[in-house]
Amino acid sequence: MKHTISVLVENKFGVLARISTLFAARGFNIDSLAVGETEDPEVSRMTIVVKGDDSVLEQVTKQLNKLVDVIKVNDYKDVDYVERGLALVKINVKNSTRDALMKTIGIFRTRIIDLAQDSAIVEITGDEDKVNAFIKAVSSFGIKEVCRTGVVALSRGK
Amino acid sequence: MAELTGAQILIECLLKENVEVVFGLPGGQALPIFDAIHGSKLNFILARHEQAAGHMADGYARSTGKPGVCIVTSGPGATNIVTPLATAYMDSVPLVAFSGQVSTAVIGQDAFQEADITGITRPVTKHNFLVKDVKDLARTIKEAFYIASTGRPGPVLVDIPVDVQRGICELVYPEKVSIRSYKPNYNGHPGQIKKAASIINESKNPVFYIGTGVVVSNAEKEILEISKKADIPVTNTLLAVGAYPHDTNLSLGMLGMHGTYAANKAVQAADVIIAVGARFDDRCTGKVCDFAKAAKIIHVDIDPTAISKVVETDIPVVGDAKKVLEEMSGLVESKKRADWIKKIDAWKAEHPLGYERNDDKLHPQYVIEKISELTKGEAVITTEVGQHQMWSAQYYKAANPRLFVSSGGLGTMGFGFPAAIGAKFGNPTKEVIAVAGDGSFQMNMQEMAIAILNDVNVKVVILNNQYLGNVRQWQEMFYGKRYSHTCLAKRPACPSWCNSPDRSKCPVYVPDFVKWAESYGALGIRVTHKKDVEGAIKKMLEAKNSVVLDVWVEIEENIFPMVPAGKSLDEIITRIGG
Ligand SMILES: Cc1ncc(C[n+]2csc(CCOP(=O)(O)OP(=O)(O)O)c2C)c(N)n1
Numbered sequence: 001m002k003h004t005i006s007v008l009v010e011n012k013f014g015v016l017a018r019i020s021t022l023f024a025a026r027g028f029n030i031d032s033l034a035v036g037e038t039e040d041p042e043v044s045r046m047t048i049v050v051k052g053d054d055s056v057l058e059q060v061t062k063q064l065n066k067l068v069d070v071i072k073v074n075d076y077k078d079v080d081y082v083e084r085g086l087a088l089v090k091i092n093v094k095n096s097t098r099d100a101l102m103k104t105i106g107i108f109r110t111r112i113i114d115l116a117q118d119s120a121i122v123e124i125t126g127d128e129d130k131v132n133a134f135i136k137a138v139s140s141f142g143i144k145e146v147c148r149t150g151v152v153a154l155s156r157g158k
Numbered sequence: 159m160a161e162l163t164g165a166q167i168l169i170e171c172l173l174k175e176n177v178e179v180v181f182g183l184p185g186g187q188a189l190p191i192f193d194a195i196h197g198s199k200l201n202f203i204l205a206r207h208e209q210a211a212g213h214m215a216d217g218y219a220r221s222t223g224k225p226g227v228c229i230v231t232s233g234p235g236a237t238n239i240v241t242p243l244a245t246a247y248m249d250s251v252p253l254v255a256f257s258g259q260v261s262t263a264v265i266g267q268d269a270f271q272e273a274d275i276t277g278i279t280r281p282v283t284k285h286n287f288l289v290k291d292v293k294d295l296a297r298t299i300k301e302a303f304y305i306a307s308t309g310r311p312g313p314v315l316v317d318i319p320v321d322v323q324r325g326i327c328e329l330v331y332p333e334k335v336s337i338r339s340y341k342p343n344y345n346g347h348p349g350q351i352k353k354a355a356s357i358i359n360e361s362k363n364p365v366f367y368i369g370t371g372v373v374v375s376n377a378e379k380e381i382l383e384i385s386k387k388a389d390i391p392v393t394n395t396l397l398a399v400g401a402y403p404h405d406t407n408l409s410l411g412m413l414g415m416h417g418t419y420a421a422n423k424a425v426q427a428a429d430v431i432i433a434v435g436a437r438f439d440d441r442c443t444g445k446v447c448d449f450a451k452a453a454k455i456i457h458v459d460i461d462p463t464a465i466s467k468v469v470e471t472d473i474p475v476v477g478d479a480k481k482v483l484e485e486m487s488g489l490v491e492s493k494k495r496a497d498w499i500k501k502i503d504a505w506k507a508e509h510p511l512g513y514e515r516n517d518d519k520l521h522p523q524y525v526i527e528k529i530s531e532l533t534k535g536e537a538v539i540t541t542e543v544g545q546h547q548m549w550s551a552q553y554y555k556a557a558n559p560r561l562f563v564s565s566g567g568l569g570t571m572g573f574g575f576p577a578a579i580g581a582k583f584g585n586p587t588k589e590v591i592a593v594a595g596d597g598s599f600q601m602n603m604q605e606m607a608i609a610i611l612n613d614v615n616v617k618v619v620i621l622n623n624q625y626l627g628n629v630r631q632w633q634e635m636f637y638g639k640r641y642s643h644t645c646l647a648k649r650p651a652c653p654s655w656c657n658s659p660d661r662s663k664c665p666v667y668v669p670d671f672v673k674w675a676e677s678y679g680a681l682g683i684r685v686t687h688k689k690d691v692e693g694a695i696k697k698m699l700e701a702k703n704s705v706v707l708d709v710w711v712e713i714e715e716n717i718f719p720m721v722p723a724g725k726s727l728d729e730i731i732t733r734i735g736g
Contacts (some may be wrong), residue, residue, distance in 0.1 A: 010339060014288070021280050055466075062463040068285040068305060071339040096345065 002031070003057050004083060004153050005109075007046040007064055008072040009036060015069045019046065022063055028052055032085070032150030047152045049128075052141060076153060083153035086109050086125045088113075089135060092142035093120050108134045119144055127151070164292040165194035165323040168256065171299040172200060174331050177227050179203060179218065179583045182212035185231025187271060190589045191325035200366045203583070203612065206604040207404035208235050210576035213240025213602070216251050216375065217577025220563045221538050222584035223309050223374075228636060232258045234269030236317070238279065241570060244282035246313040248371050248567025249397060249662030252306040254299075256624065261321040262290055276317050284312030292325030293580040297332055304335040310461040311344030311374060344382040346477030353488030354432070354473045356455045358388065361430040361454075365497045366392040367413060367442075368564075370478045371435015372401045373559040380483035381434065387487075388602065389495040391419040391502050395436050397566045400556030401537075407499065409510070414442035415721045416548040419509035422719070422727040424502055428453045435459060435479045438468035448726035458482045509719065511552050511731045520688045522546060522711040525695075526553035529591060529619065532695050536564060537589035542574035542598030544628040546621040548717045550593045572601030578616045579609055589617070589699065596671075597646055606678045609704040617698050618706045620671060624661060631716045635734070642675040661713055675706035686710045 011106060016035060023030055031049040031074075038045045040141045049058070057075065064073045105112065105122055108130070114121040124134050128151060135146060160171065167193060172180065179201045194394050200302040204213035208230045208600055213465055215226030228248075230239055236257040246253045248671050260269040276286045285305050298316060302646050306314040366385055372378060378401045385392050385408050392402045393410040402409055410421035422444075425431065431453045436442070446468055457471040458479055463472040475482050513523045529539070535557035541547040541564040556562045563581055565573040578592035580658070594601075609616050630644040639657045647664045647667040648656070675682030682699050685694045691709065698705045720731045 017277065018280060025281055059463065061464075066461070066463050068337065068340045103192060 001057075002049065002051050003055060004076045004081070004151065005048045005050065005061065005064075006074045006076065007048065008038065009044050009046060009072060010069040010071065011042050012046040012069060015044070016046070018050075018067055019064065019068060021053055022067065023048075023050065026056065026060060026063075028060065029063035032148075034152045036152070045152075047150060049151060074155070076155065079155045080154045080157070081153050083127050083129060083151045084125050085144060085149050085151040086123065087131045087135065087148040089122045089124065089146050090144040091120050091122060091136060091138050092136050092144060093118055095098055099140065104137050108137070110134065128130065162320065162324050162327075162329050163190060163194065163323065164295050164325045164327075165190035166316070167292070167327070167329050168296050168299065168323070169194045169198045169200050170329055171331055172227065175299075175303050178224075180227045181205050181214040181580065182229035183208050183211060183231070183235060185233075185235045185258060185271070186234070187232035187260055187320045188229065188323070188734050191229060191256070191258065191318070200481075202229075203495055203542065203608060205576070206607055207602065208238035209241055210602045210605045212239040212253070212255065212581030213245065213576035214605075215253050215255070215568075216242055216246050216573070217540055217563055217580030218584040219246070219251050219253060219580075220249075220577070220580035221313045222582070223560065223562050225254050225303060226580060227254050227256075227530060228621040229577050230258070232260055232275070233273045234467060236275040237273055240279060240282065240624055241568075243279055243313045243315065245283045245573060246568045247284065247567050249309050249497050249565065250374065251313065255313060255315045257315060257317045258323070259288070259317045259319040261313070262278070263321065265319065268431045275315065279315050281479050282313070283315050284319065284487045286315040288319075289322050290319070292322050292327045295322065295327075296329055299333055301337060304337075307341060315352075332611040337474065344460070344478040344481055346458065346475040346482035348485070350473060350475045351482060351485050352489060354458075354475055355486050357430055357454055357456060357473060357493045358390070358432065359493070361429050362389070362495065364430040364432060365410070365424050366390050366435050367395075367431055367433045368392060368398050368401055368426065369395040369434070369436025370397040370597055372398055372437065374628050375460075375478045375535075377434065377483050378402065379482035379558055380480055380487060384483060384490055385491045388490050389493055389499060390432070391424055393425065395439070395442055395566070396551050396564060398436070398559070398668050399551050399554070399562035401559040403557045404535075410502070412551055414444065414727070415613045415723070416552065416717050416719065417442075417659035417721075419513055419719050419730060419732060420502055420505035422721065422730050423505045425450050426727050427501070427666055430454050430456065433457045433459075434483070441466075443468065444655045444721045444727040444729075448728065453628060463523070473688050476509045499691045513715075518688050520686065520691065522623070522707065522709075522715055523553050524688065524709065525619065525691055525709050526550050526593065528692055528695050529593070530554045532692070532699060533589055533591070535561070537591050538578070538585055539562065540564065540574045540578040540581060540590070540592045542592070542594045542599060543571045543716050544595040544626070545623070545631065545715070546593050546595045546627070549673075571598035572712070575599060575618060576605050577600050579605055579614055579620070581612045582616050585710055591617040594618055594620045596620050596624065596626060597626040606675070606680060610680060611679050614704065615702060615706050617701075618665065619706075620696070620706065620708050621711050622667075622671070622708050623665060623711050623715065624659070624664065625713060627715075628717075630714075634714070634716070636722070640659045659713060661710070661712070671706055671708040680704040680710065682706050684710070701717075
């Protein structure tokens with residue numbers, strides 16, 4: 001079961017290490033992690049995606065809450081939320097495939113941010129599935145490199 | 159307001175926190191701190207090993223309820239307190255440890271005696287701090303004491319680089335602490351408390367299972383009151399020895415691996431378990447899926463992570479044990495449960511705690527019984543880890559909580575003797591006795607120097623069985639009596655397969671604990687016969703100085719009852735072959 005957990009923490013050094021240690025100590029592999037300042041510069045938000053058993057995750061959520069630097073923990077399990085991640089994909093470009101590639105890029109409403117002789121860097125944002133689908137779709141053109149961020153997420157409304 | 163150095167600020171803050179005694183050992187990156195201690199009002203005790211300093215602070219804390227404090231230098235000084243921090247963390251003991259650190263300018267450069275001690279101790283502290291600016295020091299110290307001693311207590315480490323110790327600033331010690339991300343919840347949810355009370359009222363066979371939380375929150379009166387009112391038997395964990403009076407018919411004694419037959423039977427037959435400040439440690443539950451299968455579980459704990467961590471809880475109540483029980487007390491109906499108590503009395507009669515009382519061998523249990531009798535259970539007993547620890551928990555009838563001090567969760571050999579020294583500093587008018595195995599004692603016995611030099615009158619009773627006895631027992635029971643590296647007298651000339659040891663033929667035991675004690679100026683007494691035990695204990699208690707009582711007990715005595723590791727509490731063994 002995939003969980004997206006949002007953790008508001010004090011923006012201090014060492015906090016990221018504390019949190020990752022906690023996951024590691026319980027044998028959790030973090031799928032992705034994104035950290036950034038919030039509207040309050042003293043507070044950072046960490047968006048963590050992990051896979052794991054619900055009951056174990058409940059324990060992890062409680063343990064996160066117990067850390068002195070953690071202000072709030074939300075597991076988006078039963079919440080309506082939006083998530084976005086970003087990927088930069090460097091794709092081979094040949095004369096024979098250029099048109100097909102442009103079409104695919106158009107379908108996914110992505111942007112080319114760098115174009116060279118025989119490659120292009122494409123920027124795509126979206127939830128995990130969309131990014132995955134895009135990477136799959138362009139794989140036949142030959143992917144040189146992929147660089148992905150962790151997802152960030154917010155609950156809707158409220 | 160005058161400006162002070164960081165080191166002076168530390169000392170002033172400790173005095174403001176009413177710290178009575180600090181244990182530790184200096185070094186290069188803590189020199190400014192030790193210079194500030196020199197001539198200050200701080201009562202600093204120089205240990206011989208930082209590990210021992212940490213355990214001294216721990217023994218002080220467990221026996222008084224106040225936070226224990228230690229100060230060490232960077233690098234090896236700091237890494238030497240990892241074990242005491244972990245020991246305190248497992249058992250929820252409030253400790254505040256200060257370590258020197260290399261200068262902020264060279265942190266991360268593998269400077270001389272640099273260790274990333276906040277990194278190393280992160281998993282074994284409740285919280286830790288690296289202070290990078292002298293302006294943050296006073297507030298950090300205040301927060302450290304606050305975090306260590308509130309909520310579920312625990313150790314906190316404050317790492318202070320040497321330039322911060324030298325840095326200068328005005329001392330402003332905050333009166334109050336407010337940490338937005340740390341707000342322990344003391345009051346239980348009234349709805350949950352009501353639910354819990356009604357389940358107790360409907361129950362036929364309830365059992366109280368009480369742990370450290372009862373000791374920490376001083377809830378022993380509330381437990382006594384509710385248990386008497388509603389006729390609920392009470393079993394305790396190792397760390398809650400003394401939290402419930404031994405002489406009432408409702409007392410079941412300790413639960414779990416070396417708990418009583420009656421306690422383990424009662425828990426397995428219970429229809430409701432009321433766990434208070436206990437964490438369902440595997441040494442208590444045995445095989446978890448078979449634990450108290452028929453019972454609804456009520457769990458009162460201040461730490462939400464303790465709830466449903468091991469055993470699924472039906473009614474969680476997050477809050478301070480005392481506060482929750484005070485509120486629950488009015489809701490629990492007074493009731494007699496004659497059938498249940500009759501069953502329990504029958505279990506108690508079937509397999510009471512016991513050993514061979516009628517021979518004249520020197521059984522270790524007898525020694526503890528005599529200590530209990532002669533001190534009326536009013537002495538502080540600390541233990542090391544092993545068989546002697548379990549016999550102490552079984553046979554020492556502590557009259558109150560905080561009189562039994564033992565490393566439970568981590569099981570740290572080398573804990574008991576320094577803890578006794580720390581406990582004596584906190585309880586100068588009480589008798590303090592360290593019950594030690596001959597193996598464990600050798601891990602920190604160098605601290606006898608501290609006891610002698612400071613006129614700390616501590617007593618050490620070594621239950622000398624010439625073995626790492628607890629491990630030997632497992633080898634006897636589960637590894638075909640293959641005594642691999644558990645004999646402490648073994649020399650190369652011994653037969654490699656020695657499974658019928660006879661002390662009179664074994665090599666000379668080293669050290670000679672009597673001569674060793676005398677070399678420090680302590681009184682050393684050796685006892686090898688049962689008839690001499692009582693007289694020797696009396697002589698020990700009368701002595702005005704530290705004493706080492708080296709008691710040569712039966713070397714292959716085993717602790718029973720026993721629930722083998724990983725087995726259900728029903729599979730309790732009351733003796734070998736039975
Ligand atoms: C630091 C540490 N190392 C190893 C152990 C494993 N261990 C548990 S009990 C024990 C034997 C203790 O022997 P002793 O102190 O002589 O006590 P006895 O069991 O004989 O009473 C050992 C080695 C431990 N608990 N702690």
